[in-house]
Amino acid sequence: MKWKTRVSELLDCEYPILQGALSRIGNWKFAASVSEAGAHGCLTAAVSLTPQNLRDDIRRCKDATDKPFSVNITVGMCPHIDEMLEVCLEEGIEVIETAVFSADQYGKRIKEAGRKWIHKTATLKHALHAEKQGADAVMLVGLEGIGFKNISQLPTMTTIAWAAAHMKVPIIAAGGIGDARTFLGALALGAEGVMMGTAFMATQECPISDRFKEKMVQASPDNPHLRTTVLAPPNPREYEEVMKKRGEMPLEKWLTALERVMLKHDDWRLAPEMWNEDYDRLSSLMSFAVTYVDHIPTVKEFVDSIIENAEKIMNNWQFLRE
């Protein structure tokens, strides 16, 4: 079966499956392994830390794979963001992904340079805004996902079906996706591709500790701690307070304060100090996608399993032939 959608065409990949940006984790080697597997790898610019490192990492990634990969620039988290973006353009990155806060100026620069722009957001309102600004595709992350949470965020199923009824540019669904069923479900809801963060972390090539991966195998979505962490949106009072402070302090400082509210739980808040030494304590940095993690495959085995099982499921749908 050919998995041709507007997203696989935009990204020039075999399957409409994308790797999510992963701060501290999403390095060039990992991105290359995802692209090599027929999906679309993503190098997280913040991992490279400096523009020169990013340039080197992009070149290393190109040496490791002939297939396209994108670079994620997360507004508010990526250091030297303007220079990082210029490096992406100079190094010929065709698809650049922005994430989280208003990325209009970066999107404009990407489009002016004749490249493709994907924006990642959590709400239909912001997705429609990005579409209006010229984004070529929009990633929408539902509540079942992990990462930045929005006060108005909805479950993945509602978000994607709602967006599909209103958007013209292709939608890439995310949030709790991690197997053939959730992949097919997202396409049925109207997405033309899926993006996965947690599920790709549970692969052999992901540069996190084996102990953390084992935690993912053991984790269950009905664990009350995990469920609360993943599903609870940010505290509306804290959100209101931080929004009131906008303009009262330098933007960088305000973005950090906003991140504290939007990432909302203590594991993320502690993360910068703990990431490098102790993944085990970051027990909540996984989404409902752990539901489908029962072993640690290679990236290729994981991508192949999604495609093979999706095709099996569709072959078993008798009603398609009656």
Ligand SMILES: Cc1cc2nc3c(=O)[nH]c(=O)nc-3n(C[C@H](O)[C@H](O)[C@H](O)COP(=O)(O)O)c2cc1C
């Ligand atoms: C450890 C970790 C780090 C992440 N870092 C980033 C980041 O720097 N920028 C970003 O846009 N998203 C980041 N994300 C979010 C993912 O790219 C993706 O949106 C999310 O994982 C999707 O939900 P899923 O985990 O259910 O697949 C991160 C997610 C995880 C688990």
